[in-house]
Every structure is written in structure tokens, then in C-alpha cells.
């Protein structure tokens with residue numbers, strides 16, 4: 108058996124990406140604007156299926172930053188953020204000089220716990236700092252409890268910034284993730300379900316808001332021949348080359364979702380009779396995850412002491428990448444001075460969970476190699 112590296116999630120080209128990129132070269136649209144940017148945005152709008160508008164940006168992080176700017180977040184404001192997430196969900200809060208308020212996860216979706224969210228909002232209000240926004244994440248592609256979270260956001264009139272960076276192609280009650288927030292965010296980084304090599308998008312309910320995002324993303328130039336600026340601008344627009352890759356990737360997005368979901372089925376079958384290893388899956392049929400990454404939780408009391416770390420090392424020895432779950436933000440040194448609400452749901456998940464190779468480009472041989480490691484480790 109060959110021993111080439113099996114990645115957690117690596118880029119998977121469909122084939123026609125190069126055509127769009129070549130066209131950009133042939134027409135000299137080698138710039139952060141052009142037909143591929145417009146075409147990619149139109150493809151995404153069509154895919155997301157409701158009446159949203161999409162602005163293609165240089166990264167998902169840039170989209171979160173601009174999203175917070177559009178929601179009026181300023182220095183000194185409080186912004187609620189799911190603690191269990193990738194740091195890019197929270198870093199833009201600090202870019203703006205605002206203060207994150209971290210909220211724990213619940214067990215069903217591993218995302219924002221509605222009860223703790225309300226507790227955090229009420230306590231912040233009592234302290235005279237009503238949160239300016241709620242950053243809610245669909246972790247690993249699993250939709251958060253949309254109805255419950257939206258009801259709380261509406262009750263307290265706080266906008267939701269929906270971090271759908273990991274959830275393009277996931278749905279909740281039949282509606283695409285990315286379309287639930289006051290503002291939505293997508294990412295096309297190299298490891299995401301589709302990639303533009305690096306990129307992101309902002310999803311807005313109105314064309315005005317999208318236009319404002321694009322205005323800010325292109326240095327906030329006022330309408331004048333000379334360069335005139337009344338607002339702070341950013342250089343966050345997507346390159347027309349990258350957008351060409353994105354257009355090709357859109358042609359295979361649904362196929363990639365199917366393949367990622369098949370990887371999840373593979374793991375469910377592999378572990379179905381194994382005591383102590385649980386594959387993370389949707390709580391009910393309202394939630395359809397793209398299963399960007401498949402994660403397991405290991406109860407080492409039931410696996411003869413085999414921990415998630417032992418599994419990670421055994422896989423690594425066979426040149427197979429796996430990764431602990433996102434370490435919650437409230438446990439990160441960079442965020443240690445900010446407040447946190449919750450118990451230890453996210454922390455417990457972090458300590459016992461592991462993400463397994465989940466790419467849409469994995470082969471039968473790859474799956475065999477992964478399976479072999481588990482069969483040997485668990486002495487089956």
C-alpha cells in the first residue's frame with residue numbers, strides 16, 4: 108500500500124476551473140474585479156436559493172470584519188461569539204477594538220447554546236453593554252439551532268452575523284446555510300468544501316447592503332475623479348483569477364457535498380459497533396450537514412483507555428492527518444481577558460473529540476488505510 112499523505116481536507120478541483128482562469132488571462136482581467144467575480148457571485152446567489160445578495164471577498168475573515176463594520180460594531184462594544192470555533196470567527200471583533208463575549212455550545216449541534224446565549228445577553232444588558240451582534244457558527248457544517256437562536260436575537264433586537272464558512276451546502280429545514288443571518292459569511296479557503304485557493308464572501312438580504320460591503324472592500328472611494336474618501340476603506344475584494352477557480356468549483360459543489368456525506372457514512376459504519384466512539388451527526392432531519400469535517404467523540408473509559416490523542420498519533424504514524432476539535436476561544440491565551448458564559452460543553456468536546464480525514468477526493472484505498480489503523484488500534 109502506498110504511504111502518501113492523507114489530508115484532513117484538501118483542495119479538490121472539478122476540471123473546468125482552468126478554463127475560467129485561462130479566460131481571465133486571455134481577456135487580461137487579472138485584477139480584483141471582472142467577469143469571474145460577477146459570475147461567481149451570481150452562481151452563489153443562485154445556489155443559496157433565497158433572495159440574498161453576495162459580495163465576493165478576499166477571505167472569510169475579511170467578510171466577518173466587514174460584516175461587523177456594517178452592523179455598526181465600534182470600539183468598546185460587546186459582541187457575542189460562539190466560543191467553540193476557529194479563531195477567525197472572533198479575531199475581527201478585536202480588529203474593531205470591541206470585546207468578545209464568549210458563549211458555550213450545546214450537545215446536539217455543538218453550536219451556540221440558546222439558554223446560555225440568553226443568559227449572556229441579559230447579563231451584558233445588566234452591565235449596561237447590550238451586545239451589538241451575535242456571531243453564530245455552523246461548526247463542521249452542522250447548522251446551529253436556527254429557530255431558537257433567531258427567536259432570541261429577535262427578542263432582544265440583536266443582529267446575527269452567521270458564520271457559514273464551514274457550511275456551504277448545508278441546510279436547515281430546507282433552507283441554505285448562509286442565508287439565516289442579518290449578514291452571512293462564506294469561506295473558500297484551501298481546506299473548505301470548495302476553494303478559490305483563498306477567498307470568502309459576504310451574504311446580505313439587500314442589494315444596498317452588498318453594494319456597501321463592496322464599496323468598503325474597495326477602499327471606500329467616493330464618487331469623484333480624484334481619490335476622495337469619507338470613510339475608512341479596506342482592500343478586501345476577491346481577485347478575478349480566484350473567482351475563476353470558484354466558478355469551476357460551483358459546478359461540483361453538490362457532488363462534493365454528497366462525497367463528504369459519504370465519508371461521514373463510512374465512519375458511521377466503521378464505528379457502529381464500537382463502544383465509546385460516537386460519530387457526530389445531525390440531531391434530526393431538520394438539520395442537513397455538508398459534513399465538511401467528520402468528527403468523533405471518544406469515551407476512553409469504554410475504549411480500553413484509547414483516547415482521541417492516541418488515535419491521532421496512530422493515524423499520524425501512517426501519514427494520515429487528523430486534528431483535535433477547535434479549542435474553544437475562551438481557553439485561548441489571546442482571549443483570556445474576555446468574558447465567557449457556560450459550563451464545559453465545548454471544553455469537554457475539545458478534550459475528547461477528533462476530526463478525521465473528510466475530503467471529497469479520498470479514495471477507496473485511502474479509506475482502507477484509515478480503517479486498518481482503527482482495526483489494529485481497537486484490536487478488532
Ligand SMILES: *Cc1c(COP(=O)(O)O)cnc(C)c1O
Pocket residue numbers: 165166167168169192193195196244270272273293294295296305306307
Ligand atoms: C475558515 C473559517 C473562517 C475564516 O475563513 P478564511 O477564508 O480562512 O478567512 C471563519 N470562520 C470559520 C468557522 C472558519 O472555519
